[in-house]
Amino acid sequence: MKPPPFEYYAPTTLDEALALMAEHGYDAKALAGGQSLIPMMNFRLAQPEILVDLNNIADLSYIRPSDDGGVLIGAMTRHKTVGHSPLIAERAPLLHETMPNIATEQIRNRGTFGGSLAHADPSAELVAVSVALDARLRICSQEGERWVPAKEFFVSLFTTILEPEELVVEIAVPPMPERSGWSLKEVARRPHDFALTGVVAVLTLDDENHCQQVKLVYLSAGDGPVEGIQAAASLQGQPLTAENIQAAAEIAASEDVDPSSDIHATAEYRRHLAKVLTRQTLEEAYERAISNTQ
Amino acid sequence: MSDLCNVTVTVNGNRYERDVEPRLLLSDFLRHELGLLGTHVGCEHGVCGACTVLFDGEPVRSCLMFAVQAQGHEITTVEGLGTMEALHPLQEAFWEAHALQCGFCTPGFLTTLVPFLEEHPDPDDDEIREAISGNLCRCTGYQHIVDAVKLAAEKMRA
Ligand SMILES: Cc1cc2nc3c(=O)[nH]c(=O)nc-3n(C[C@H](O)[C@H](O)[C@H](O)COP(=O)(O)OP(=O)(O)OC[C@H]3O[C@@H](n4cnc5c(N)ncnc54)[C@H](O)[C@@H]3O)c2cc1C
Ligand code: FES
Ligand code: FES
Numbered sequence: 001m002k003p004p005p006f007e008y009y010a011p012t013t014l015d016e017a018l019a020l021m022a023e024h025g026y027d028a029k030a031l032a033g034g035q036s037l038i039p040m041m042n043f044r045l046a047q048p049e050i051l052v053d054l055n056n057i058a059d060l061s062y063i064r065p066s067d068d069g070g071v072l073i074g075a076m077t078r079h080k081t082v083g084h085s086p087l088i089a090e091r092a093p094l095l096h097e098t099m100p101n102i103a104t105e106q107i108r109n110r111g112t113f114g115g116s117l118a119h120a121d122p123s124a125e126l127v128a129v130s131v132a133l134d135a136r137l138r139i140c141s142q143e144g145e146r147w148v149p150a151k152e153f154f155v156s157l158f159t160t161i162l163e164p165e166e167l168v169v170e171i172a173v174p175p176m177p178e179r180s181g182w183s184l185k186e187v188a189r190r191p192h193d194f195a196l197t198g199v200v201a202v203l204t205l206d207d208e209n210h211c212q213q214v215k216l217v218y219l220s221a222g223d224g225p226v227e228g229i230q231a232a233a234s235l236q237g238q239p240l241t242a243e244n245i246q247a248a249a250e251i252a253a254s255e256d257v258d259p260s261s262d263i264h265a266t267a268e269y270r271r272h273l274a275k276v277l278t279r280q281t282l283e284e285a286y287e288r289a290i291s292n293t294q
Numbered sequence: 295m296s297d298l299c300n301v302t303v304t305v306n307g308n309r310y311e312r313d314v315e316p317r318l319l320l321s322d323f324l325r326h327e328l329g330l331l332g333t334h335v336g337c338e339h340g341v342c343g344a345c346t347v348l349f350d351g352e353p354v355r356s357c358l359m360f361a362v363q364a365q366g367h368e369i370t371t372v373e374g375l376g377t378m379e380a381l382h383p384l385q386e387a388f389w390e391a392h393a394l395q396c397g398f399c400t401p402g403f404l405t406t407l408v409p410f411l412e413e414h415p416d417p418d419d420d421e422i423r424e425a426i427s428g429n430l431c432r433c434t435g436y437q438h439i440v441d442a443v444k445l446a447a448e449k450m451r452a
């Protein structure tokens with residue numbers, strides 16, 4: 001199908017873009033990589049009257065070190081650029097490992113970090129990973145800017161706290177604490193498809209190598225990024241034995257996730273995947289955390 | 295109908311200027327405005343890969359871009375890879391290794407694989423399968439495509 005008509009603007013500065021968003025508000029949508037918005041327009045699931053194309057704003061595409069040891073990523077930075085960045089590989093290894101899972105090369109050449117978060121698809125890897133890493137988003141309008149933690153940014157299916165006139169401009173990813181390990185695992189019908197279920201684990205150990213803190217965030221497991229709160233609580237202060245990990249995985253599958261059935265998989269199967277993947281990610285995160293303490 | 299926008303693009307080394315509706319997809323621009331019918335359109339939601347073209351040298355989905363976004367950029371379609379008299383080594387290899395049957399998917403495979411072969415002069419099976427994971431072929435079962443990529447790599451190294 002073909003997209004419905006719209007008016008097109010291609011600003012070259014953020015100020016111009018924000019002025020257009022302020023002027024057109026509810027009728028306008030930002031166009032980033034277009035890898036989610038254009039399919040939706042082709043199907044006429046989205047019918048914006050005005051598109052504000054961010055692709056000519058060179059200042060929105062960068063990866064920089066931040067003073068806290070983490071990284072700052074411009075909203076228009078493409079998936080490909082993030083995936084190939086040595087700075088990301090060094091300072092945000094979980095992100096580095098995540099990128100090849102996102103779609104295929106042709107999509108990664110266009111899709112952007114900010115677009116993926118603003119789209120808020122509960123199946124998107126970056127949505128879950130940004131929550132697991134405590135990333136923060138810098139959001140701008142003509143009125144000013146605000147910083148919002150990823151956890152508070154996502155409201156529901158394809159819904160965020162963004163006001164119609166606001167744009168995501170930057171994402172700050174803090175460094176992982178010392179003695180930490182991470183893991184991302186997902187199951188998809190074919191490599192690079194959206195995951196049927198996926199889990200991101202970030203684990204920090206105390207001096208006795210017990211669990212000081214763990215974050216589990218699930219993809220395709222509910223209306224947004226789903227945190228494994230009960231499972232994480234069960235591990236708090238505990239040694240990461242096979243029994244404890246298995247128990248946490250069972251809690252996650254029965255209490256934390258809330259998957260639905262669709263043509264790709266039943267809710268029951270997704271729960272099963274959540275259990276198996278929780279165990280696997282915790283095991284891998286633990287191994288990495290241990291090797292990071294040596 | 296919304297106002298027309300002027301767009302100037304370089305496609306396969308030739309400069310074109312047209313006035314188009316902003317909603318015109320790049321894939322339809324190439325086919326309908328420029329008459330370059332080598333770029334095929336399968337799904338129009340980014341899944342099949344038939345519409346893949348090189349945008350400033352990188353493979354992208356032309357069904358997921360608007361023609362107006364190509365303003366000032368360089369595009370290579372399958373027509374720009376070789377000529378009837380002098381096919382690209384990858385095109386020769388596809389022919390020789392029977393990597394196509396109906397040929398609907400072929401332009402997308404070729405445009406995806408040309409930059410891949412430049413970066414991977416001696417790819418193994420896994421790398422090739424990864425590289426073509428964004429392109430669907432309903433005829434060949436992929437095995438002959440993998441063979442063709444290896445044959446092309448050999449030709450290009452020679
Ligand atoms: C075949 C296919 C497979 C895919 N597979 C995966 C996958 O496995 N995993 C995955 O995570 N993703 C996948 N994607 C989606 C891809 O990662 C998209 O690129 C991404 O979700 C959206 O980013 P974008 O830059 O293309 O945004 P766009 O499509 O341009 O925009 C998406 C939405 O966000 C808004 N928006 C964009 N940028 C901003 C901004 N800076 N400020 C405010 N609002 C903004 C837009 O208005 C729009 O509503 C796939 C896409 C396709 C077509
Ligand atoms: S037509 Fe563009 S990916 Fe199928
Ligand atoms: S040759 Fe027919 S779809 Fe690939």
